[in-house]
Amino acid sequence: METSPKVWIKCSSLIFLTCQTSCLILLMRVSRTNHASELYLASTVVVCSEILKLILSTILVLLQEGHVKRGLSLIYNQMIVQHKDMLHILIPSTLYIVQNNLLYFAISHLNAVLYQILYQSKIFTTAIFMILLLNQRLHSTQWFALLLLSTGIVLTQLPSSYQSKSNVEFHSNLYGFIAILFASITSGFAGVYLEKIFKGTPTSIWMRNLQLALIGVPIGLLGVFLKDASEIRTSGFFNGYTPIVWVIVILQACGGLAIAFVMRYADNILKGFSMGLSVILSTFISYFLFDDFAPNM
Structure with missing residues (x-):
């Protein structure tokens, strides 16, 4: 049986992650669809978040x-002396950088509703990888709960996706779908x-967070200059940054720290439920604040 402090840490980290993800989804949508200002480079936001996470860690x-x-x-010993340990971190760190860039690409090609629905496929990819990598068997009740959560998310938002579908070009949706799938x-x-x-x-x-960020920063910078070097030379690294963008940077960095707690004290299935709940929460917040899509009541 888990001790009370561990239960408190698990619950607190899951609640924080749910709220953080909800805010992040809303702000990302606003920042990527705000035509009043120049659009920032998503790759630079990913790097800034990693730098902030490195500093905080x-x-x-x-x-x-x-x-x-x-x-x-201790940092020198972990990073230099035990350098083989860093190689294990290289894989997830690189994948998280790729994932974050894919998500910004996807949300630029999909409306918020489709983005949120499609990204919940990660609940099932996570469950599959838990079976393959951790030899963790999920009970039928857990599979049913995963299916129920995903179905609830889709039913909550599906009508709006149909209403807005005519406003989005097919090829743009397709690019976004492919990006979400890989993410x-x-x-x-x-x-x-x-985990x-x-x-x-x-x-x-x-x-561990420090190791992830230390690897993530140079990989992210490499991606920035391979993908957006010409735009940076023309407009600058921080072109299009607004207070909202800086809040996104902070939220992403804090989210990385929160996920670490969830990994240590909970698991990826609970993280998936937290993310799913954040989608439902952000849907209703968007409905009341922006009135841009309506849940299926």
């Missing part, structure tokens, strides 16, 4: 050690792989 490692010199020594696969695999690392080693949550 470093500070938390130093605070955890209680001494700057001892903390820096769901990378999310499922990376999440389960990372295996988190629960299989005694390394602290903050150190």
Whole structure:
């Protein structure tokens, strides 16, 4: 039986992740469809989020050690001396960078409703990878709960997707669908792989986040300059940034830290439920705040 502190941490991290994801979905939609200002480069937001996560994780490692010199020594030991351990982190870190860029691409080609519905396929890809990588067998009640959650999400939002479908070109929807499909696969695999690392080693949550961010920053920068180098030379790295975009950066960085807690104290199935609930929550918030699509009541 789990101790009370662990239960409290699990519940708190899941609640925070649900709220964080809901806010992130809404702000991403607003920021990518706001024609009043120039559109920012999504790849730069991913990098900025990784840099912020790196800074926060470093500070938390130093605070955890209680001494700057001892903390820096631990970081050096984990990053340089035990460099083979970093290779294990390379896989999920790279996949998360790819996933984040795919999600920004998808939300630029799909309306928020279709984006939210299609991305819930990651609940099932996660379940499949948990069986393959962790040898974790899901009970029939768990499969039924997953199916029920996904069905509820679709029924909540499906009418609006039909209403708005005529306003979206077919090829744009197709590109968005393909991006979401690959994002769901990378999310499922990376999440389960990372859960295996988190629960299989005694390394602290903050150190693992630091490792992820340290690898994620150069990979993200490489993607930025391979994909958007010409636009950056013309308009600048931070072109199109607004206060909303900076809030997105902060939310993404904090979300990465919250996911680490969920990985350590819960699992990817509970994370999937948290994400699914956030979709339903963001749907109703959008309905009341923006009145741009209506749930199926």
